[in-house]
Amino acid sequence: MNATLLPQLLAALARAVANEQRQAAVGAGLLPVQLTILSYLRDANRYSNTQQGLTEYLGLTKGTVSQSLKVLEERSLITRCADEADRRIVRLTLTAAGRERLGQAMDDAWAEACQALGANQQQGAATALSRLLGAWQQARHGKTFGVCHSCRHFRPGQPTHQCGLTGEALSDDDSQHICREHSLPPAGPSQR
Numbered sequence: 515m516n517a518t519l520l521p522q523l524l525a526a527l528a529r530a531v532a533n534e535q536r537q538a539a540v541g542a543g544l545l546p547v548q549l550t551i552l553s554y555l556r557d558a559n560r561y562s563n564t565q566q567g568l569t570e571y572l573g574l575t576k577g578t579v580s581q582s583l584k585v586l587e588e589r590s591l592i593t594r595c596a597d598e599a600d601r602r603i604v605r606l607t608l609t610a611a612g613r614e615r616l617g618q619a620m621d622d623a624w625a626e627a628c629q630a631l632g633a634n635q636q637q638g639a640a641t642a643l644s645r646l647l648g649a650w651q652q653a654r655h656g657k658t659f660g661v662c663h664s665c666r667h668f669r670p671g672q673p674t675h676q677c678g679l680t681g682e683a684l685s686d687d688d689s690q691h692i693c694r695e696h697s698l699p700p701a702g703p704s705q706r
């Protein structure tokens with residue numbers, strides 16, 4: 515395979531996604547970064563729904579993120595509230611209006627495009643892209659912001675799961691959200 519083909523295809527896909535997101539944001543009356551923030555807060559778990567987690571995820575300055583959050587809060591699309599256990603931590607959550615605005619901006623084009631691939635091809639593509647992203651982030655010592663249940667610290671259990679890093683109980687719902695503390699499991703023989 516040509517060594518430049520995969521990066522070229524990924525760059526083209528990234529441009530297409532970015533263009534779709536810009537159009538969706540404008541259609542929802544938002545800036546692209548504001549739409550990304552709403553999406554992030556929809557997907558973030560309780561370890562990640564903070565301004566610091568959001569700043570790390572976006573790779574932007576604290577000031578830029580703070581200004582975007584201020585606008586979203588003024589529009590009643592998000593709320594800020596102190597954490598019950600540690601009042602120094604401020605949690606960010608979507609309001610009903612924020613969820614509605616996010617829903618208005620969602621596009622079914624990607625779901626339709628994925629139908630061009632069979633279920634096995636979709637799973638294979640997701641696995642390959644996840645590995646590629648993980649390798650990219652590890653090589654650059656970046657955070658993975660992966661889904662909780664795919665983390666090396668996730669301990670499945672019945673009826674509740676546990677975070678091996680914090681020792682806290684996790685519900686099934688918790689395990690389906692992205693986490694800023696996510697750490698890739700060690701590569702097994704089948705993953706190399």
